[in-house]
Amino acid sequence: MRSGARVLGIESTAHTFSASVVSEKEGVLTNSRAVYMPAEGSGIHPAEAAEHHLSVAVRVVREALERKHQRGSGIDEIDAFAYAMGPGLGPCLRVGAVTARTLALSTGKPMVAVNHAVGHIELGCLLTGAKTPLVLLISGGHTMVVAHSDGVWRVLGETLDLTLGQLLDQLGRYVGFASPCGRRIEEAASKSNRYLKLPYTVKGNDVSFSGVLTAAKKLVEGGASFEDVCYSVQETAFAITTEVTERALAFTGSRELLVVGGVAANRRLAKMLELMAKRHKASVKVVPPQFSGDCGAQIAWTGLLAFKSGDVLPSIADSVVRQSWRLDTVPTPWRA
């Protein structure tokens, strides 16, 4: 039985290759993924990541199309194929674009280009029921406070250098972990309650984490306990993030805060945001952990919204990738 439009979406901006099928009425039906893991102590090697994506693409798409528990969808039931056009790593993006192009060409169905950051936000809205929230987008690629106005998601504040994800990853890699390191940093931090002083930089609505990283590395080098450093980095960087979010909340008067992106899975940060929002009588909605990291569902759902507004690519030749593509330049006709 059909339940409105169905879209298959493909995410491949960085370490994750993921495919998902969503339906207009039932939301996320399937979401399968494979994550490229770099060697211990290193970050993403773009060409290696792309090679990984190529090797798993067929399996991941097939899994997304399987009819397990009657929630899947045959390929003939898909109305459009969405892919993450950007922003992200060129070689990785291309694998997603090629996969979506192949599916569209072989079925004769249209393609939809999705901005990865907008994808995080719109999926977050779907899963938490948020309507037009103030959004904190925190991941390896983004650290931004955004709100929707006049047709686009506008940036109210952002990082001037590193993202929160990069800060945690680079600290983790410095001691030999492989990215993404967020979970291991959180684990180490939970074993300490000794605060070591770190630079606290808020510039208006913007934040800067490069000073925190440099100082933290120096502490590790000087023999400080890694648990104490992780604890102090989290306390400092999350307080900075919470402060600028609070500023935007006070400024916009919003009563709804949505937290999306990979770092949204951190429980200490969620706790801080909740304590802060309480003062402004705002509710905090955090995207469920299984959908906080990069996933096909964010592309499929936003693709479906765009498809319903007629925002499909005119031709296959338009299915390019855009490594740099800021979310405040992306039209959102479905929010008109």
Place this chain on the structure above:
Amino acid sequence: MKLLYRGAEADVFLGDWCGQPAVYKMRKPLAYRLPELDKLIRNQRTVHEAQMLHLSKLAGVSAPSLYYLSPQEALLVMGFLEGKRLRVLLLEPGITKERVETLGEEFGSSIAKLHAAGIMHGDLTTSNVIVNGGSISLVDFGLAVHSGRLEDQAVDLRLIKETLTGAHNRVSKRFMQSLVSGYSSVLGRKRAEAAMKKLAEIERRGRYARVE
């Protein structure tokens, strides 16, 4: 005392100081921050704000008069400024082009006076500008810093631009143009152009910005 404004880091009350209407700004402990970090930041910013208020007035910028300072309580008592927040004025549907232009000019020249004195306000949102008729006062100097760097001047201007496009998109272009003209009327065209060029450079550094 009446609550005037619940800001991000402070609650602002309207009260009285020796018979004069006065604003009590209290930086309350923030529950989300580690207590030791929180206390340090609140004390530092309170003392700092008092110093910066004073220096701004010396620079010829209208700002609240300081009546009382208590670093331990993170409390400032300041003179009350009559008027409306710029944020509210710019959101009024009936605001005229001319009004937007005069406000932009005035705001621009106030910022230029601060920058000429080496003071970066650090928090130039439209909430921190009080308009009374044709005159403009700046408040909330908690994030202000001393600097002679062009980069810091541009970061100051960037926040205004960010706030304008984020919250006042309808009037942002016109307002920003007038602001730049007011800014250069004080600092001179050369310095103003250099600052705007730096601002564009910072924007290009922004994540995923298109590199032209």
